[in-house]
Amino acid sequence: MARRRPPHPVTLAHYAPHIALCALLGLAAGICLTQHHPHPDKPACGRTAKEQHMTEQATAVPLWKIDHPYYCAEGNYYRNGNHLTYDSWTDFHAEWGALDPDYNLVFRWDWQRANPADYAYELEQGEKLPADTLQVFWVLQRKAILRSTECTVTEADEPAVRAWLTERAAHMRLLWEPLLPTTA
Structure with missing residues (x-):
């Protein structure tokens, strides 16, 4: 035994x-x-x-208040057609949400919110500010393709966006883990 x-x-x-x-x-x-x-x-x-x-x-700091350093250009410098847009978070997530994070590695995201000061004239004319958008930047590692996506988002979408981005961040951390500090 x-x-x-x-x-x-x-x-x-x-x-x-x-x-x-x-x-x-x-x-x-x-x-x-x-x-x-x-x-x-x-x-x-x-x-x-x-x-x-x-x-x-x-x-938690709202995602639309996070200002990342520098920026990332949309699409791919060497190839046209690598920036896709979606009318909503739901539409975006239906196509990209469950893709394999190794084949479709998210390396950056930006929640874009219009600055009212930049639209003073339009606001005086009764126009509305542009909708918030979420830009996601990807490397399709197996084929060495750089691409980006953009979808319209609302504050109500934030919990779902945050959860999805957190999963992607955890995957990115796996790639860099030996070099990142741990806290104990």
């Missing part, structure tokens, strides 16, 4: 990857990642997943 090994003790080292991922992605993106942890009822932070999620949602 084989001897059973005693269960391993849960140590801080056991939680370190979870802590680092939550610190980098969860808290910054406002999404609770404890559901991905092997012990979701006992996260390292000492709070339940529901408590953690509520705290992070309350402190």
Whole structure:
């Protein structure tokens, strides 16, 4: 009869990857990642997943207020037709939402919101500001294709957008993980 090994003790080292991922992605993106942890009822932070999620949602910066450094040009310099537009988040997500993150690697996103100061004349004429858009920049790694997408988004779309981007950020982190600091 084989001897059973005693269960391993849960140590801080056991939680370190979870802590680092939550610190980098969860808290910054406002999404609770404890559901991905092997012990979701006992996260390292000492709070339940529901408590953690509520705290992070309350402190998250809205995506439209994030201003990334520099910019990324739409499409592909070497090939036309590599910038696609969609009328809504739903339309975009139906086509791109579930694609393999290795074949379709998201490396950048920008939530664009019109600055009313830039549209002073149009506003005086009774026109509305342009709708918010989400630009997503991709590398289709298997074929070395650079492309971008853009869809109209609303504030109501933010939770779904945030969740989807957080999944993409977690995948990107896997590629750089050996070089990124961990928090313990």
